[in-house]
Amino acid sequence: MSSSIRMGRVGGVPLRIHWTVPLLVVLFGYGLVDRTLPAMVPGRSATAYSVAGLVGALLLLLSLLAHESAHAITARRNGIPVHTVTLWALGGMTEMGKPPAPGAAFLVAVSGPLTSLAIGGAALGAGVGLDAGLGWEVPAAVLVWLGWANLLLGVFNLLPAAPLDGGRVVQAVMWWRTGDRERAERAAGRSGQLLGILLIVLGWIAFLGGAWGGLWLALIGLFIMIVANAERRQATLTTALGGLRxxxxxxxxxxxxxxxxxxxxxxxxxxxxxxxxxxxxxxxxxxxxxxxxxxxxxxxxxxxxxxxxxxxxxxxxxxxxxxxxxxxxxxxxxxxxxxxxxxxxxxxxxxxxxxxxxxxxxxxxxxxxxxxxxxx
The missing domain is CATH 3.10.580.10 (CBS-domain)
Structure with a gap:
């Protein structure tokens, strides 16, 4: 992805940070400070909320990195070349080669959501434990928020539509059943286009109803629709040009x-x-x-x-x-x-x-x- 800078390596793969990542930290940090934390643990100082909000946003960023790193590590273990891992405002992207078999494609696809679900469960458990055992309400609230955010991320990514991980899972299963990779890619692309349109419509309805978060949902839907359309075209082109020099x-x-x-x-x-x-x-x-x-x-x-x-x-x-x-x-x-x-x-x-x-x-x-x- 253009407009990103290299920031070291993760799992042996170059890590790039898009310029929108600071925007992501600010948005989530502001949401924690302004609404979430005061609602969960009222009566704390502005400094406590600010520090906790920044820590929570950074932890979420690290969990996104863990999600993408799981894809990269699983891909390399299955012999798939991985070029870069990029974090940006809408999450992360792992650029890699095509899997050699449906089984490898399936393992790479599920590794990210499973990692997010595992982080979500661990963060929820740690948050409840801190609150009940030590009475650390603010850190506990941050961990509970982080847990729910990762659970939501894991479930959302399992929706059966490309370029989400769930679309990759469906693509791998269809490839395994039919033996036709390009057909599976086209089907996943169509489902991604439909999901993108649905999210755009729902986002606008929510925004017109007074929920500013609807714009974020519509933006995610637009991204999904654009990428799914590009992948569907690529699959069609691959089918048409297969074997040509x-x-x-x-x-x-x-x-x-x-x-x-x-x-x-x-x-x-x-x-x-x-x-x-x-x-x-x-x-x-x-x-x-x-x-x-x-x-x-x-x-x-x-x-x-x-x-x-x-x-x-x-x-x-x-x-x-x-x-x-x-x-x-x-x-x-x-x-x-x-x-x-x-x-x-x-x-x-x-x-x-x-x-x-x-x-x-x-x-x-x-x-x-x-x-x-x-x-x-």
């Missing part, structure tokens, strides 16, 4: 431009006949050196165009998405980088052999779907 999708020959000419020379010459919005650049030896985005040239001041070389106005090759002609198309699409969008340079050794664009992918997907459906 980069060479099957690339456009060739490729329209290119020399990287050593100036922006002015390019605008006065090759730009007038260019048929595409992005052109691969070649160096003196004919090797690819970058990708030129023509619309970006309009932002270069006229005075700089006389001396600025194309290679200095383009995206360097190291920041472009590249693959070999024999690479699986599905794997190449997973390596897409945000700077160049859906544009993949196909390179054989050091020679540019083709380029894959969004139009190429769309055309190939439509052809495969037509062949699969057949007449009628």
């Amino acid at each position: 980069a060479a099957d999708a690339m456009s060739s020959p490729v329209e290119t431009a020399p990287d050593w000419i100036t922006v002015r020379q390019f605008i006065d010459g090759p730009a007038m006949t260019a048929r595409h919005a992005a052109l691969p650049l070649l160096d003196f030896e004919g090797h690819p050196s970058g990708l030129l985005d023509l619309p970006r040239l309009t932002k270069i001041p006229a005075a700089q165009r006389e001396t600025l070389r194309l290679r200095d106005a383009s995206t360097p090759l190291a920041q472009c998405t590249t693959c070999a002609p024999g690479d699986l198309l599905e794997d190449a699409l997973k390596k897409l980088k945000p700077l160049t969008g859906v544009r993949i340079l196909v390179i054989d050794g050091r020679r540019l052999t083709g380029i894959i664009t969004a139009r190429d992918i769309m055309r190939l997907t439509q052809r495969r779907q037509l062949r699969r459906k057949g007449p009628g």
